[in-house]
Amino acid sequence: MIRGSLRAAAWLAGLVAGASLLGACASSSPAPAPSPPPPERRVPSNDPQELERRAQVRLQLAEAYFGQGQYDTALEEVRRSLAANPSFGPAYNLRALILAAQGDEGQAEESFRRALQINARDVDAMHNYGWFLCMRQRYPDAMAQFDQVLAIQRGAARTLTARGVCQARAGQWPEAEASLMRAYELDPSNPVTALNLSDVLVRRGELTRARFYIARVNAVPDNANPQTLWLAARIEHKLGNAVGARDFGERIRARFPQAAELLLFDRGRFDE
Secondary structure, three states, rough: OOOOOOOHHHHHHOOOOOOOOOOOOOOOOOOOOOOOOOOOOOOOOOOHHHHHHHHHHHHHHHHHHHHHOOHHHHHHHHHHHHHHOOOOOOHHHEEEEEEHHOOOHHHHHHHHHHHHHOOOHHHHHOOOHHHHHHHHOOHHHHHHHHHHHHOOOOOOOHHHHHHHHHHHHOOOOOHHHHHHHHHHOOOOOHHHHHHHHHHHHHOOOOOOHHHHHHHHHOOOOOOOOOHHHHHHHHHHHHHHOHHHHHHHHHHHHHHHOOOHHHHHHHOOOOOO
């Protein structure tokens, strides 16, 4: 998901809230097909409970379609959700995510702002808007959104991780380490946090500490992927452990023979 200053943060799909996206350690299995909505019940169109039910059902369908990458269909379901309840903030939040994925940044930002106008304490919308701003290198604005989430939910590990990655993208390495370390303390089983913390520590020259955190990720077979194994190989190379570096490279070859990281390993490009 991210390229550039924090290579390992490509695993960050799981940081986005409001829909069933890729997850921190995405499975290769396709998402299940969305179930059709239940038949519409014949009730007065101005029945508040029925309108709320319809809005929720349509939003759930939109999330499922979004998770499958069917953006146009997802947008149509969001439209139907908002037709049932024009003040349904979560629908605007999801609409923003879909529009951002389609590259319509102006409309996406407008939808984020609409969601927050409806509910100024919507932590999902704040979090996602912060990530949207970070991806566009609007770092001060992004940090303001993350900080608002953390003012409401001080233990929001997901947002602490997102803030740490964003700080790393901005070159704020001590701040990034502090945010990611706090997120790790709150949720030590999250491989996204551990991966990014390890990467930041490598960039700060803390190789032994970096080895510890990435080792915990790779110790769980379902968590290991080409990025985590390659980061471990790079750490071992920097520590002068050629055997260890080679072992991780061969693990990439055995499990992920088509991975770009394998080409880097074969060419000895450990600094990339």
